[in-house]
Amino acid sequence: MSETTSYPGSVASDASAAPLLGALVVLYQPTRQHLAHLIKLRGHGVPLLVVDNSPAESAAIIEALEAQDIEYLWNANRGGIAGAYNRGLTRLFERGCCAVALFDQDSQVSADYFRVMLESCAALGPRAFAIGPRIYDENLGRFLPQIYSNGFWIRTVMCEARTSLQPCSFLLSSGCVISYRAYQCLGAFAEALFIDHVDTEYSLRALLRGVQFYVEPRLTLSHRIGEKRQHRLGPIRLTSMNHPAFRRYYMARNGMHLCIQYIPSLPIAFVPNLVTLLQVFQILLFESGKLAKLFGIGCGMVDGLFGRLGPLEAVRPRLAARLARG
Incomplete structure (x- = not known):
């Protein structure tokens, strides 16, 4: 994979060149399996920053990650998930990334994730945007609906695999790529929310400020939301989040x-x-x-x-x- 670095706020001289894409992973009391996943993620060849929201800093984790050339930042859960995003995005954008992919410690990406996201970032150029994959809910065994809205009504976006980028209005933060221009326009994630609806608030802010979000139908991210369980109440099927x-x-x-x-x-x-x-x-x-x-x-x-x-x-x-x- 070839990359041409385009510094934040600038446009690469070669119009076909993809902007440099970084990756940010938020940890919270990670297991050995999570650390193994980080090492695998580093193998994709993109700059990787880990922000640890665990209550205590771990010298063992730092040593293991540094051995793999993975940068580590301890945040101590300051500002919750929003605070971790803000500290990590600021660091990566300062280092020249023009877009950053956000992940939690359980996120599993496909082998072509970064290649496809680089292509999509290049196609959108220097504008403000965010791109997310299709989200497959492992609990329910189906894809979550993608939503488009003008602020007054909503409709479902039909996404078939191998189609082009589709405009949407709401993205889960996990697996989402945020451009430097979008972060400039929208500002930091709302740390006062701490956790839950942090990405909902950012999506609403984007609607107000005219920053377009997209779903990338060629990519899928498997995700677990809560401990969903299916129930039947007569002929009606209901879901509990637990x-x-x-x-x-x-x-x-x-x-x-x-x-x-x-x-x-x-x-x-x-x-x-x-x-x-x-x-x-x-x-x-x-x-x-x-x-x-x-x-x-x-x-x-x-x-x-x-x-x-x-x-x-x-x-x-x-x-x-x-x-x-x-």
């Missing part, structure tokens, strides 16, 4: 906050609250730990309404302690 109670808090809080923040301009910002309502029914019907999860949702909606954001331990230390005890 997220722990503290995640329910963040989902409800951040969904409510996005609604308050964006609904005057983008009515579809109400959708995360519909998801919260659906999760209440899932918990009541199918999930264990109902009281803790419902209490977490209630507290989250109140905090989201009044803009009390940040890590749960700082916003509601008693609730954090209670949920930690199960």
Whole structure:
């Protein structure tokens, strides 16, 4: 694979040259399997930066990664997943990358992922964009729908393999490539959200600021969202997510906050609250730990309404302690 480096904000002199693509992986208390995956990822030949959100820095992990020429940055979960993205993107863009692929420690990419993404970045040139693969939900055994929206209505984007880039409006952060121009235009990820709906907020921000997102139909990323389980209620088939109670808090809080923040301009910002309502029914019907999860949702909606954001331990230390005890 040949690459021509094009520095951030500039256009390569050769119009056919692909911009340099870097990769950012966020870790949290990784296992040996995760480290082995990082070494395999490094084999694709792109600059790789690891941002570790684990509570403590690990000398063993640093030594293992440095032996493979993998750069390591300890973030200590500052700003949650959004903080890890921001620290990593800033570092890679400063080093000359014109686009960066985001991954979590469980992401598995195909052998042609970086080749295809480089081609797509080159085709889009110096404009602001983000590109994501099709997401295959391993829990449900099917592809997640791709959504296009103008802020008022939504429609499903039909994606067939081997077709060209398709405009869309929402991307999962895992497997997504963000251009330097897009990061310049959109700014940093919202660290106050900490976790959950971080990529939803970024997608809504892109809608407001006219930054186009795309799905790359030639690529697939397998992903697990929660511990999804299928249930039958008579003729109706329903899904339960089975997220722990503290995640329910963040989902409800951040969904409510996005609604308050964006609904005057983008009515579809109400959708995360519909998801919260659906999760209440899932918990009541199918999930264990109902009281803790419902209490977490209630507290989250109140905090989201009044803009009390940040890590749960700082916003509601008693609730954090209670949920930690199960």
